[in-house]
Amino acid sequence: MTLDRKDLAILAELTTNARASHTELANKVGLSSTALARRQKALEDDGYIQAYQAALDLTLFGLTTTVLVRIALESQSDDALKAFEAEVVKCPSVVRCFLMSGTDDYILIVLARDIQDFERIHRTELSRLPRVARVQSSFALRDIVNRAVPTVVFGETKR
Amino acid sequence: MTLDRKDLAILAELTTNARASHTELANKVGLSSTALARRQKALEDDGYIQAYQAALDLTLFGLTTTVLVRIALESQSDDALKAFEAEVVKCPSVVRCFLMSGTDDYILIVLARDIQDFERIHRTELSRLPRVARVQSSFALRDIVNRAVPTVVFGETKR
DNA sequence: TTTCCCTGGGCACACCGACGCGCATCTTTC
DNA sequence: GAAAGATGCGCGTCGGTGTGCCCAGGGAAA
Structure with missing residues:
Protein backbone atom coordinates (compact mmCIF):
# COMPACT_ATOMS: atom_id res chain seq x y z
CA MET A 1 0.00 0.00 0.00
CA ALA A 55 1.20 10.85 26.81
CA LEU A 56 1.86 11.51 30.49
CA ASP A 57 3.87 14.31 32.00
CA LEU A 58 6.42 12.25 33.85
CA THR A 59 7.86 15.26 35.65
CA LEU A 60 4.62 15.44 37.64
CA PHE A 61 5.49 12.00 38.92
CA GLY A 62 8.85 13.29 40.01
CA LEU A 63 10.70 11.54 37.22
CA THR A 64 12.98 14.37 36.20
CA THR A 65 16.24 12.49 35.81
CA THR A 66 17.16 10.51 32.72
CA VAL A 67 20.12 8.17 32.91
CA LEU A 68 21.84 6.31 30.10
CA VAL A 69 23.31 3.09 31.34
CA ARG A 70 25.86 1.02 29.45
CA ILE A 71 26.01 -2.58 30.48
CA ALA A 72 28.58 -5.14 29.38
CA LEU A 73 27.96 -8.80 30.02
CA GLU A 74 30.45 -11.39 31.17
CA SER A 75 29.95 -13.25 27.94
CA GLN A 76 28.06 -12.83 24.68
CA SER A 77 26.78 -16.38 24.76
CA ASP A 78 23.22 -16.94 23.75
CA ASP A 79 21.91 -17.88 27.19
CA ALA A 80 23.71 -14.96 28.79
CA LEU A 81 21.83 -12.65 26.45
CA LYS A 82 18.57 -14.51 26.99
CA ALA A 83 18.95 -14.44 30.77
CA PHE A 84 19.79 -10.77 30.84
CA GLU A 85 16.96 -9.75 28.54
CA ALA A 86 14.42 -11.80 30.43
CA GLU A 87 15.26 -9.84 33.56
CA VAL A 88 15.73 -6.38 32.15
CA VAL A 89 12.17 -6.25 30.85
CA LYS A 90 11.00 -6.57 34.44
CA CYS A 91 12.91 -3.52 35.66
CA PRO A 92 10.24 -0.94 36.44
CA SER A 93 12.45 2.07 35.86
CA VAL A 94 13.80 1.04 32.48
CA VAL A 95 12.03 2.58 29.49
CA ARG A 96 14.40 1.64 26.69
CA CYS A 97 16.90 -1.14 26.18
CA PHE A 98 18.96 -1.75 23.07
CA LEU A 99 21.27 -4.57 22.23
CA MET A 100 24.17 -2.74 20.68
CA SER A 101 26.90 -3.47 18.24
CA GLY A 102 30.41 -2.58 19.29
CA THR A 103 32.02 -2.86 22.66
CA ASP A 104 29.09 -2.10 24.94
CA ASP A 105 26.55 -4.84 24.93
CA TYR A 106 23.41 -3.09 26.11
CA ILE A 107 22.33 0.48 26.49
CA LEU A 108 19.42 1.28 28.78
CA ILE A 109 17.49 4.45 29.36
CA VAL A 110 16.38 4.72 32.96
CA LEU A 111 14.05 7.28 34.53
CA ALA A 112 14.65 8.28 38.12
CA ARG A 113 13.39 10.91 40.52
CA ASP A 114 16.88 12.24 41.23
CA ILE A 115 20.42 11.03 41.69
CA GLN A 116 19.71 9.46 45.04
CA ASP A 117 16.79 7.64 43.53
CA PHE A 118 19.01 6.37 40.76
CA GLU A 119 21.37 5.01 43.38
CA ARG A 120 18.44 3.02 44.72
CA ILE A 121 17.52 1.84 41.23
CA HIS A 122 21.10 0.87 40.61
CA ARG A 123 21.10 -1.16 43.80
CA THR A 124 17.66 -2.78 43.58
CA GLU A 125 17.17 -3.18 39.84
CA LEU A 126 20.36 -2.95 37.84
CA SER A 127 22.82 -4.73 40.09
CA ARG A 128 20.49 -7.70 40.26
CA LEU A 129 20.59 -8.28 36.54
CA PRO A 130 22.33 -11.54 35.66
CA ARG A 131 25.67 -12.00 33.93
CA VAL A 132 26.63 -8.34 34.18
CA ALA A 133 30.33 -7.55 34.04
CA ARG A 134 30.31 -3.75 34.00
CA VAL A 135 27.77 -0.95 34.49
CA GLN A 136 28.51 2.58 33.42
CA SER A 137 26.04 5.42 33.96
CA SER A 138 25.77 8.85 32.37
CA PHE A 139 23.25 11.46 33.42
CA ALA A 140 21.29 13.51 30.96
CA LEU A 141 21.54 17.14 31.89
CA ARG A 142 18.85 18.25 29.47
CA ASP A 143 16.37 16.99 26.89
CA ILE A 144 16.94 18.68 23.55
CA VAL A 145 14.77 16.57 21.26
CA ASN A 146 12.02 14.17 22.26
CA ARG A 147 9.89 12.96 19.39
CA ALA A 148 7.93 9.78 18.99
CA VAL A 149 8.02 10.04 15.21
CA PRO A 150 10.87 11.51 13.17
CA THR A 151 9.69 14.43 11.09
CA VAL A 152 11.13 12.76 8.02
CA VAL A 153 8.12 10.44 7.98
CA PHE A 154 5.67 13.22 7.18
CA GLY A 155 7.88 14.79 4.58
CA GLU A 156 7.82 11.95 2.07
CA THR A 157 5.86 13.28 -0.88
CA LYS A 158 4.59 10.28 -2.72
CA ARG A 159 1.71 10.56 -5.16
CA MET B 1 -2.68 16.96 44.04
CA ALA B 55 1.57 5.53 17.78
CA LEU B 56 2.79 4.71 14.30
CA ASP B 57 4.48 1.53 13.16
CA LEU B 58 7.71 3.03 11.91
CA THR B 59 8.86 -0.23 10.38
CA LEU B 60 6.11 0.18 7.78
CA PHE B 61 7.88 3.36 6.77
CA GLY B 62 11.08 1.41 6.37
CA LEU B 63 12.63 2.81 9.52
CA THR B 64 14.06 -0.38 10.93
CA THR B 65 17.48 0.82 12.02
CA THR B 66 18.13 2.63 15.27
CA VAL B 67 21.47 4.35 15.73
CA LEU B 68 22.91 5.89 18.85
CA VAL B 69 25.20 8.76 18.02
CA ARG B 70 27.63 10.34 20.43
CA ILE B 71 28.71 13.81 19.53
CA ALA B 72 31.43 15.84 21.18
CA LEU B 73 31.67 19.54 20.51
CA GLU B 74 34.80 21.57 19.96
CA SER B 75 34.03 23.56 23.07
CA GLN B 76 31.48 23.56 25.86
CA SER B 77 30.96 27.29 25.60
CA ASP B 78 27.44 28.53 25.88
CA ASP B 79 27.07 29.65 22.30
CA ALA B 80 28.56 26.41 21.01
CA LEU B 81 25.83 24.55 22.86
CA LYS B 82 23.17 27.00 21.72
CA ALA B 83 24.28 26.80 18.10
CA PHE B 84 24.39 23.03 18.11
CA GLU B 85 21.01 22.63 19.76
CA ALA B 86 19.34 25.08 17.44
CA GLU B 87 20.41 22.95 14.49
CA VAL B 88 19.90 19.49 15.89
CA VAL B 89 16.20 20.09 16.45
CA LYS B 90 15.87 20.57 12.70
CA CYS B 91 17.36 17.19 11.82
CA PRO B 92 14.44 15.16 10.46
CA SER B 93 15.87 11.78 11.42
CA VAL B 94 16.67 12.58 15.03
CA VAL B 95 14.09 11.48 17.56
CA ARG B 96 15.98 11.97 20.81
CA CYS B 97 18.83 14.22 21.86
CA PHE B 98 20.30 14.49 25.33
CA LEU B 99 22.90 16.83 26.68
CA MET B 100 25.03 14.50 28.75
CA SER B 101 27.30 14.76 31.71
CA GLY B 102 30.71 13.21 31.39
CA THR B 103 32.98 13.08 28.39
CA ASP B 104 30.46 12.85 25.58
CA ASP B 105 28.54 16.04 25.12
CA TYR B 106 25.43 14.89 23.28
CA ILE B 107 23.78 11.57 22.62
CA LEU B 108 21.29 11.32 19.77
CA ILE B 109 18.94 8.58 18.75
CA VAL B 110 18.54 8.46 14.99
CA LEU B 111 16.13 6.38 12.94
CA ALA B 112 17.23 5.22 9.50
CA ARG B 113 15.99 2.85 6.86
CA ASP B 114 19.23 0.86 6.84
CA ILE B 115 22.95 1.34 7.16
CA GLN B 116 23.26 2.95 3.75
CA ASP B 117 20.51 5.33 4.66
CA PHE B 118 22.32 6.20 7.86
CA GLU B 119 25.36 7.02 5.80
CA ARG B 120 23.21 9.52 3.94
CA ILE B 121 21.85 10.93 7.19
CA HIS B 122 25.35 11.20 8.55
CA ARG B 123 26.37 13.11 5.48
CA THR B 124 23.37 15.38 5.03
CA GLU B 125 22.21 15.94 8.59
CA LEU B 126 24.83 15.13 11.19
CA SER B 127 27.99 16.34 9.54
CA ARG B 128 26.35 19.71 8.95
CA LEU B 129 25.82 20.33 12.64
CA PRO B 130 27.94 23.23 13.90
CA ARG B 131 30.90 23.06 16.29
CA VAL B 132 31.15 19.28 16.18
CA ALA B 133 34.52 17.78 17.05
CA ARG B 134 33.76 14.05 17.00
CA VAL B 135 30.89 11.79 15.93
CA GLN B 136 30.70 8.19 17.06
CA SER B 137 27.89 5.88 15.95
CA SER B 138 26.65 2.60 17.38
CA PHE B 139 23.95 0.51 15.79
CA ALA B 140 21.18 -1.08 17.77
CA LEU B 141 20.93 -4.73 16.86
CA ARG B 142 17.66 -5.26 18.66
CA ASP B 143 15.00 -3.49 20.72
CA ILE B 144 14.56 -5.18 24.08
CA VAL B 145 12.43 -2.63 25.92
CA ASN B 146 10.46 0.22 24.42
CA ARG B 147 8.08 1.90 26.81
CA ALA B 148 6.74 5.41 26.85
CA VAL B 149 6.03 5.24 30.58
CA PRO B 150 8.06 3.28 33.12
CA THR B 151 5.94 0.70 34.87
CA VAL B 152 7.05 2.12 38.19
CA VAL B 153 4.61 4.98 37.68
CA PHE B 154 1.58 2.73 37.89
CA GLY B 155 2.89 0.83 40.87
CA GLU B 156 2.89 3.68 43.36
CA THR B 157 0.20 2.79 45.87
CA LYS B 158 -0.79 6.03 47.47
CA ARG B 159 -4.07 6.32 49.32
C1' DT C 1 -12.26 7.77 -29.85
C1' DT C 2 -15.72 5.65 -27.36
C1' DT C 3 -17.27 2.91 -23.82
C1' DC C 4 -16.90 0.43 -19.69
C1' DC C 5 -15.11 -0.23 -15.21
C1' DC C 6 -13.29 0.91 -11.01
C1' DT C 7 -11.45 3.58 -7.48
C1' DG C 8 -12.11 7.37 -4.49
C1' DG C 9 -14.97 11.40 -2.99
C1' DG C 10 -19.01 13.77 -1.35
C1' DC C 11 -23.93 14.20 0.38
C1' DA C 12 -27.75 12.88 3.22
C1' DC C 13 -29.76 10.37 6.65
C1' DA C 14 -30.64 7.55 10.64
C1' DC C 15 -29.17 5.30 14.56
C1' DC C 16 -26.71 4.62 18.36
C1' DG C 17 -23.88 6.01 21.93
C1' DA C 18 -21.31 9.32 24.50
C1' DC C 19 -21.40 13.24 27.25
C1' DG C 20 -22.73 16.39 30.79
C1' DC C 21 -25.96 17.82 34.13
C1' DG C 22 -28.73 17.57 38.41
C1' DC C 23 -29.76 15.32 42.53
C1' DA C 24 -29.60 11.98 46.28
C1' DT C 25 -26.48 9.18 49.04
C1' DC C 26 -22.38 8.06 51.40
C1' DT C 27 -17.87 8.73 53.34
C1' DT C 28 -14.38 11.40 55.37
C1' DT C 29 -12.49 14.98 57.97
C1' DC C 30 -12.36 18.60 61.26
C1' DG D 1 -22.22 16.42 64.29
C1' DA D 2 -21.67 19.15 60.28
C1' DA D 3 -19.67 20.31 56.11
C1' DA D 4 -17.22 19.14 52.10
C1' DG D 5 -15.90 16.01 48.71
C1' DA D 6 -16.83 11.97 46.00
C1' DT D 7 -19.87 8.54 44.12
C1' DG D 8 -23.77 6.62 41.51
C1' DC D 9 -28.15 6.88 39.02
C1' DG D 10 -31.08 8.80 35.59
C1' DC D 11 -32.07 11.70 32.12
C1' DG D 12 -31.95 14.57 27.88
C1' DT D 13 -29.41 16.43 24.40
C1' DC D 14 -25.96 16.58 21.20
C1' DG D 15 -22.63 14.81 18.21
C1' DG D 16 -20.26 11.24 16.04
C1' DT D 17 -20.33 7.35 13.35
C1' DG D 18 -21.67 4.21 9.71
C1' DT D 19 -24.38 3.24 5.56
C1' DG D 20 -26.36 3.80 1.11
C1' DC D 21 -26.31 6.17 -3.01
C1' DC D 22 -24.62 9.03 -6.63
C1' DC D 23 -20.95 11.45 -8.98
C1' DA D 24 -16.38 12.52 -11.01
C1' DG D 25 -12.10 11.11 -12.97
C1' DG D 26 -8.80 8.02 -14.84
C1' DG D 27 -7.34 3.83 -17.00
C1' DA D 28 -8.09 -0.05 -20.01
C1' DA D 29 -10.03 -2.42 -23.63
C1' DA D 30 -12.60 -2.66 -27.81
Whole structure:
Protein backbone atom coordinates (compact mmCIF):
# COMPACT_ATOMS: atom_id res chain seq x y z
CA MET A 1 0.00 0.00 0.00
CA THR A 2 1.19 3.48 -0.82
CA LEU A 3 0.38 6.60 1.15
CA ASP A 4 -0.31 9.95 -0.43
CA ARG A 5 0.17 13.26 1.25
CA LYS A 6 -3.33 13.29 2.67
CA ASP A 7 -2.66 10.05 4.46
CA LEU A 8 0.48 11.58 5.87
CA ALA A 9 -1.48 14.65 6.94
CA ILE A 10 -3.94 12.40 8.74
CA LEU A 11 -1.15 10.57 10.51
CA ALA A 12 0.59 13.80 11.39
CA GLU A 13 -2.57 15.18 12.91
CA LEU A 14 -3.35 11.98 14.79
CA THR A 15 0.08 11.91 16.36
CA THR A 16 -0.94 15.20 17.94
CA ASN A 17 -4.70 14.82 18.49
CA ALA A 18 -5.46 11.15 18.68
CA ARG A 19 -9.01 11.89 19.84
CA ALA A 20 -9.95 14.17 17.00
CA SER A 21 -13.30 13.34 15.43
CA HIS A 22 -13.76 12.49 11.79
CA THR A 23 -15.21 15.88 10.93
CA GLU A 24 -12.46 17.66 12.82
CA LEU A 25 -9.77 15.76 10.96
CA ALA A 26 -11.61 16.11 7.67
CA ASN A 27 -11.52 19.88 7.92
CA LYS A 28 -7.80 19.97 8.64
CA VAL A 29 -6.91 17.56 5.88
CA GLY A 30 -9.37 18.86 3.32
CA LEU A 31 -11.69 15.89 2.90
CA SER A 32 -15.23 14.96 3.73
CA SER A 33 -15.82 13.12 6.94
CA THR A 34 -16.71 9.88 5.20
CA ALA A 35 -13.67 9.87 2.95
CA LEU A 36 -11.56 10.55 5.98
CA ALA A 37 -13.20 7.77 7.95
CA ARG A 38 -12.38 5.31 5.19
CA ARG A 39 -8.76 6.38 5.07
CA GLN A 40 -8.34 6.36 8.81
CA LYS A 41 -9.79 2.88 9.07
CA ALA A 42 -7.48 1.71 6.29
CA LEU A 43 -4.50 3.16 8.13
CA GLU A 44 -5.54 1.29 11.25
CA ASP A 45 -6.22 -1.98 9.45
CA ASP A 46 -2.95 -1.85 7.57
CA GLY A 47 -1.09 -1.34 10.82
CA TYR A 48 0.25 2.14 10.21
CA ILE A 49 -1.49 3.21 13.39
CA GLN A 50 -0.50 0.78 16.09
CA ALA A 51 -2.38 2.31 18.99
CA TYR A 52 -3.81 5.48 20.43
CA GLN A 53 -2.09 6.33 23.66
CA ALA A 54 -2.09 9.08 26.23
CA ALA A 55 1.20 10.85 26.81
CA LEU A 56 1.86 11.51 30.49
CA ASP A 57 3.87 14.31 32.00
CA LEU A 58 6.42 12.25 33.85
CA THR A 59 7.86 15.26 35.65
CA LEU A 60 4.62 15.44 37.64
CA PHE A 61 5.49 12.00 38.92
CA GLY A 62 8.85 13.29 40.01
CA LEU A 63 10.70 11.54 37.22
CA THR A 64 12.98 14.37 36.20
CA THR A 65 16.24 12.49 35.81
CA THR A 66 17.16 10.51 32.72
CA VAL A 67 20.12 8.17 32.91
CA LEU A 68 21.84 6.31 30.10
CA VAL A 69 23.31 3.09 31.34
CA ARG A 70 25.86 1.02 29.45
CA ILE A 71 26.01 -2.58 30.48
CA ALA A 72 28.58 -5.14 29.38
CA LEU A 73 27.96 -8.80 30.02
CA GLU A 74 30.45 -11.39 31.17
CA SER A 75 29.95 -13.25 27.94
CA GLN A 76 28.06 -12.83 24.68
CA SER A 77 26.78 -16.38 24.76
CA ASP A 78 23.22 -16.94 23.75
CA ASP A 79 21.91 -17.88 27.19
CA ALA A 80 23.71 -14.96 28.79
CA LEU A 81 21.83 -12.65 26.45
CA LYS A 82 18.57 -14.51 26.99
CA ALA A 83 18.95 -14.44 30.77
CA PHE A 84 19.79 -10.77 30.84
CA GLU A 85 16.96 -9.75 28.54
CA ALA A 86 14.42 -11.80 30.43
CA GLU A 87 15.26 -9.84 33.56
CA VAL A 88 15.73 -6.38 32.15
CA VAL A 89 12.17 -6.25 30.85
CA LYS A 90 11.00 -6.57 34.44
CA CYS A 91 12.91 -3.52 35.66
CA PRO A 92 10.24 -0.94 36.44
CA SER A 93 12.45 2.07 35.86
CA VAL A 94 13.80 1.04 32.48
CA VAL A 95 12.03 2.58 29.49
CA ARG A 96 14.40 1.64 26.69
CA CYS A 97 16.90 -1.14 26.18
CA PHE A 98 18.96 -1.75 23.07
CA LEU A 99 21.27 -4.57 22.23
CA MET A 100 24.17 -2.74 20.68
CA SER A 101 26.90 -3.47 18.24
CA GLY A 102 30.41 -2.58 19.29
CA THR A 103 32.02 -2.86 22.66
CA ASP A 104 29.09 -2.10 24.94
CA ASP A 105 26.55 -4.84 24.93
CA TYR A 106 23.41 -3.09 26.11
CA ILE A 107 22.33 0.48 26.49
CA LEU A 108 19.42 1.28 28.78
CA ILE A 109 17.49 4.45 29.36
CA VAL A 110 16.38 4.72 32.96
CA LEU A 111 14.05 7.28 34.53
CA ALA A 112 14.65 8.28 38.12
CA ARG A 113 13.39 10.91 40.52
CA ASP A 114 16.88 12.24 41.23
CA ILE A 115 20.42 11.03 41.69
CA GLN A 116 19.71 9.46 45.04
CA ASP A 117 16.79 7.64 43.53
CA PHE A 118 19.01 6.37 40.76
CA GLU A 119 21.37 5.01 43.38
CA ARG A 120 18.44 3.02 44.72
CA ILE A 121 17.52 1.84 41.23
CA HIS A 122 21.10 0.87 40.61
CA ARG A 123 21.10 -1.16 43.80
CA THR A 124 17.66 -2.78 43.58
CA GLU A 125 17.17 -3.18 39.84
CA LEU A 126 20.36 -2.95 37.84
CA SER A 127 22.82 -4.73 40.09
CA ARG A 128 20.49 -7.70 40.26
CA LEU A 129 20.59 -8.28 36.54
CA PRO A 130 22.33 -11.54 35.66
CA ARG A 131 25.67 -12.00 33.93
CA VAL A 132 26.63 -8.34 34.18
CA ALA A 133 30.33 -7.55 34.04
CA ARG A 134 30.31 -3.75 34.00
CA VAL A 135 27.77 -0.95 34.49
CA GLN A 136 28.51 2.58 33.42
CA SER A 137 26.04 5.42 33.96
CA SER A 138 25.77 8.85 32.37
CA PHE A 139 23.25 11.46 33.42
CA ALA A 140 21.29 13.51 30.96
CA LEU A 141 21.54 17.14 31.89
CA ARG A 142 18.85 18.25 29.47
CA ASP A 143 16.37 16.99 26.89
CA ILE A 144 16.94 18.68 23.55
CA VAL A 145 14.77 16.57 21.26
CA ASN A 146 12.02 14.17 22.26
CA ARG A 147 9.89 12.96 19.39
CA ALA A 148 7.93 9.78 18.99
CA VAL A 149 8.02 10.04 15.21
CA PRO A 150 10.87 11.51 13.17
CA THR A 151 9.69 14.43 11.09
CA VAL A 152 11.13 12.76 8.02
CA VAL A 153 8.12 10.44 7.98
CA PHE A 154 5.67 13.22 7.18
CA GLY A 155 7.88 14.79 4.58
CA GLU A 156 7.82 11.95 2.07
CA THR A 157 5.86 13.28 -0.88
CA LYS A 158 4.59 10.28 -2.72
CA ARG A 159 1.71 10.56 -5.16
CA MET B 1 -2.68 16.96 44.04
CA THR B 2 -2.34 13.34 45.00
CA LEU B 3 -3.36 10.40 42.87
CA ASP B 4 -4.96 7.27 44.20
CA ARG B 5 -4.79 3.87 42.58
CA LYS B 6 -7.91 4.48 40.54
CA ASP B 7 -6.31 7.50 38.95
CA LEU B 8 -3.29 5.38 38.15
CA ALA B 9 -5.55 2.72 36.68
CA ILE B 10 -7.14 5.35 34.48
CA LEU B 11 -3.77 6.57 33.32
CA ALA B 12 -2.54 3.05 32.72
CA GLU B 13 -5.56 2.27 30.60
CA LEU B 14 -5.34 5.53 28.66
CA THR B 15 -1.71 4.93 27.81
CA THR B 16 -3.01 1.85 25.99
CA ASN B 17 -6.44 2.90 24.74
CA ALA B 18 -6.47 6.64 24.44
CA ARG B 19 -9.79 6.58 22.61
CA ALA B 20 -11.64 4.54 25.19
CA SER B 21 -15.03 5.99 26.10
CA HIS B 22 -16.02 7.00 29.60
CA THR B 23 -18.20 3.96 30.12
CA GLU B 24 -15.53 1.66 28.79
CA LEU B 25 -12.93 3.10 31.13
CA ALA B 26 -15.39 3.17 34.01
CA ASN B 27 -15.96 -0.57 33.75
CA LYS B 28 -12.27 -1.36 33.74
CA VAL B 29 -11.47 0.90 36.67
CA GLY B 30 -14.56 0.15 38.68
CA LEU B 31 -16.30 3.51 38.68
CA SER B 32 -19.41 5.04 37.24
CA SER B 33 -19.05 6.89 34.00
CA THR B 34 -19.64 10.27 35.58
CA ALA B 35 -17.10 9.78 38.36
CA LEU B 36 -14.63 8.66 35.75
CA ALA B 37 -15.34 11.64 33.52
CA ARG B 38 -14.61 13.98 36.42
CA ARG B 39 -11.34 12.26 37.23
CA GLN B 40 -10.22 12.12 33.65
CA LYS B 41 -10.92 15.81 33.16
CA ALA B 42 -9.01 16.57 36.34
CA LEU B 43 -6.06 14.54 35.10
CA GLU B 44 -6.11 16.50 31.88
CA ASP B 45 -6.51 19.89 33.55
CA ASP B 46 -3.74 19.18 36.04
CA GLY B 47 -1.42 18.26 33.21
CA TYR B 48 -0.91 14.61 34.03
CA ILE B 49 -2.16 13.82 30.54
CA GLN B 50 -0.22 15.95 28.14
CA ALA B 51 -1.77 14.75 24.90
CA TYR B 52 -3.47 11.89 23.15
CA GLN B 53 -1.34 10.67 20.30
CA ALA B 54 -1.38 7.92 17.73
CA ALA B 55 1.57 5.53 17.78
CA LEU B 56 2.79 4.71 14.30
CA ASP B 57 4.48 1.53 13.16
CA LEU B 58 7.71 3.03 11.91
CA THR B 59 8.86 -0.23 10.38
CA LEU B 60 6.11 0.18 7.78
CA PHE B 61 7.88 3.36 6.77
CA GLY B 62 11.08 1.41 6.37
CA LEU B 63 12.63 2.81 9.52
CA THR B 64 14.06 -0.38 10.93
CA THR B 65 17.48 0.82 12.02
CA THR B 66 18.13 2.63 15.27
CA VAL B 67 21.47 4.35 15.73
CA LEU B 68 22.91 5.89 18.85
CA VAL B 69 25.20 8.76 18.02
CA ARG B 70 27.63 10.34 20.43
CA ILE B 71 28.71 13.81 19.53
CA ALA B 72 31.43 15.84 21.18
CA LEU B 73 31.67 19.54 20.51
CA GLU B 74 34.80 21.57 19.96
CA SER B 75 34.03 23.56 23.07
CA GLN B 76 31.48 23.56 25.86
CA SER B 77 30.96 27.29 25.60
CA ASP B 78 27.44 28.53 25.88
CA ASP B 79 27.07 29.65 22.30
CA ALA B 80 28.56 26.41 21.01
CA LEU B 81 25.83 24.55 22.86
CA LYS B 82 23.17 27.00 21.72
CA ALA B 83 24.28 26.80 18.10
CA PHE B 84 24.39 23.03 18.11
CA GLU B 85 21.01 22.63 19.76
CA ALA B 86 19.34 25.08 17.44
CA GLU B 87 20.41 22.95 14.49
CA VAL B 88 19.90 19.49 15.89
CA VAL B 89 16.20 20.09 16.45
CA LYS B 90 15.87 20.57 12.70
CA CYS B 91 17.36 17.19 11.82
CA PRO B 92 14.44 15.16 10.46
CA SER B 93 15.87 11.78 11.42
CA VAL B 94 16.67 12.58 15.03
CA VAL B 95 14.09 11.48 17.56
CA ARG B 96 15.98 11.97 20.81
CA CYS B 97 18.83 14.22 21.86
CA PHE B 98 20.30 14.49 25.33
CA LEU B 99 22.90 16.83 26.68
CA MET B 100 25.03 14.50 28.75
CA SER B 101 27.30 14.76 31.71
CA GLY B 102 30.71 13.21 31.39
CA THR B 103 32.98 13.08 28.39
CA ASP B 104 30.46 12.85 25.58
CA ASP B 105 28.54 16.04 25.12
CA TYR B 106 25.43 14.89 23.28
CA ILE B 107 23.78 11.57 22.62
CA LEU B 108 21.29 11.32 19.77
CA ILE B 109 18.94 8.58 18.75
CA VAL B 110 18.54 8.46 14.99
CA LEU B 111 16.13 6.38 12.94
CA ALA B 112 17.23 5.22 9.50
CA ARG B 113 15.99 2.85 6.86
CA ASP B 114 19.23 0.86 6.84
CA ILE B 115 22.95 1.34 7.16
CA GLN B 116 23.26 2.95 3.75
CA ASP B 117 20.51 5.33 4.66
CA PHE B 118 22.32 6.20 7.86
CA GLU B 119 25.36 7.02 5.80
CA ARG B 120 23.21 9.52 3.94
CA ILE B 121 21.85 10.93 7.19
CA HIS B 122 25.35 11.20 8.55
CA ARG B 123 26.37 13.11 5.48
CA THR B 124 23.37 15.38 5.03
CA GLU B 125 22.21 15.94 8.59
CA LEU B 126 24.83 15.13 11.19
CA SER B 127 27.99 16.34 9.54
CA ARG B 128 26.35 19.71 8.95
CA LEU B 129 25.82 20.33 12.64
CA PRO B 130 27.94 23.23 13.90
CA ARG B 131 30.90 23.06 16.29
CA VAL B 132 31.15 19.28 16.18
CA ALA B 133 34.52 17.78 17.05
CA ARG B 134 33.76 14.05 17.00
CA VAL B 135 30.89 11.79 15.93
CA GLN B 136 30.70 8.19 17.06
CA SER B 137 27.89 5.88 15.95
CA SER B 138 26.65 2.60 17.38
CA PHE B 139 23.95 0.51 15.79
CA ALA B 140 21.18 -1.08 17.77
CA LEU B 141 20.93 -4.73 16.86
CA ARG B 142 17.66 -5.26 18.66
CA ASP B 143 15.00 -3.49 20.72
CA ILE B 144 14.56 -5.18 24.08
CA VAL B 145 12.43 -2.63 25.92
CA ASN B 146 10.46 0.22 24.42
CA ARG B 147 8.08 1.90 26.81
CA ALA B 148 6.74 5.41 26.85
CA VAL B 149 6.03 5.24 30.58
CA PRO B 150 8.06 3.28 33.12
CA THR B 151 5.94 0.70 34.87
CA VAL B 152 7.05 2.12 38.19
CA VAL B 153 4.61 4.98 37.68
CA PHE B 154 1.58 2.73 37.89
CA GLY B 155 2.89 0.83 40.87
CA GLU B 156 2.89 3.68 43.36
CA THR B 157 0.20 2.79 45.87
CA LYS B 158 -0.79 6.03 47.47
CA ARG B 159 -4.07 6.32 49.32
C1' DT C 1 -12.26 7.77 -29.85
C1' DT C 2 -15.72 5.65 -27.36
C1' DT C 3 -17.27 2.91 -23.82
C1' DC C 4 -16.90 0.43 -19.69
C1' DC C 5 -15.11 -0.23 -15.21
C1' DC C 6 -13.29 0.91 -11.01
C1' DT C 7 -11.45 3.58 -7.48
C1' DG C 8 -12.11 7.37 -4.49
C1' DG C 9 -14.97 11.40 -2.99
C1' DG C 10 -19.01 13.77 -1.35
C1' DC C 11 -23.93 14.20 0.38
C1' DA C 12 -27.75 12.88 3.22
C1' DC C 13 -29.76 10.37 6.65
C1' DA C 14 -30.64 7.55 10.64
C1' DC C 15 -29.17 5.30 14.56
C1' DC C 16 -26.71 4.62 18.36
C1' DG C 17 -23.88 6.01 21.93
C1' DA C 18 -21.31 9.32 24.50
C1' DC C 19 -21.40 13.24 27.25
C1' DG C 20 -22.73 16.39 30.79
C1' DC C 21 -25.96 17.82 34.13
C1' DG C 22 -28.73 17.57 38.41
C1' DC C 23 -29.76 15.32 42.53
C1' DA C 24 -29.60 11.98 46.28
C1' DT C 25 -26.48 9.18 49.04
C1' DC C 26 -22.38 8.06 51.40
C1' DT C 27 -17.87 8.73 53.34
C1' DT C 28 -14.38 11.40 55.37
C1' DT C 29 -12.49 14.98 57.97
C1' DC C 30 -12.36 18.60 61.26
C1' DG D 1 -22.22 16.42 64.29
C1' DA D 2 -21.67 19.15 60.28
C1' DA D 3 -19.67 20.31 56.11
C1' DA D 4 -17.22 19.14 52.10
C1' DG D 5 -15.90 16.01 48.71
C1' DA D 6 -16.83 11.97 46.00
C1' DT D 7 -19.87 8.54 44.12
C1' DG D 8 -23.77 6.62 41.51
C1' DC D 9 -28.15 6.88 39.02
C1' DG D 10 -31.08 8.80 35.59
C1' DC D 11 -32.07 11.70 32.12
C1' DG D 12 -31.95 14.57 27.88
C1' DT D 13 -29.41 16.43 24.40
C1' DC D 14 -25.96 16.58 21.20
C1' DG D 15 -22.63 14.81 18.21
C1' DG D 16 -20.26 11.24 16.04
C1' DT D 17 -20.33 7.35 13.35
C1' DG D 18 -21.67 4.21 9.71
C1' DT D 19 -24.38 3.24 5.56
C1' DG D 20 -26.36 3.80 1.11
C1' DC D 21 -26.31 6.17 -3.01
C1' DC D 22 -24.62 9.03 -6.63
C1' DC D 23 -20.95 11.45 -8.98
C1' DA D 24 -16.38 12.52 -11.01
C1' DG D 25 -12.10 11.11 -12.97
C1' DG D 26 -8.80 8.02 -14.84
C1' DG D 27 -7.34 3.83 -17.00
C1' DA D 28 -8.09 -0.05 -20.01
C1' DA D 29 -10.03 -2.42 -23.63
C1' DA D 30 -12.60 -2.66 -27.81
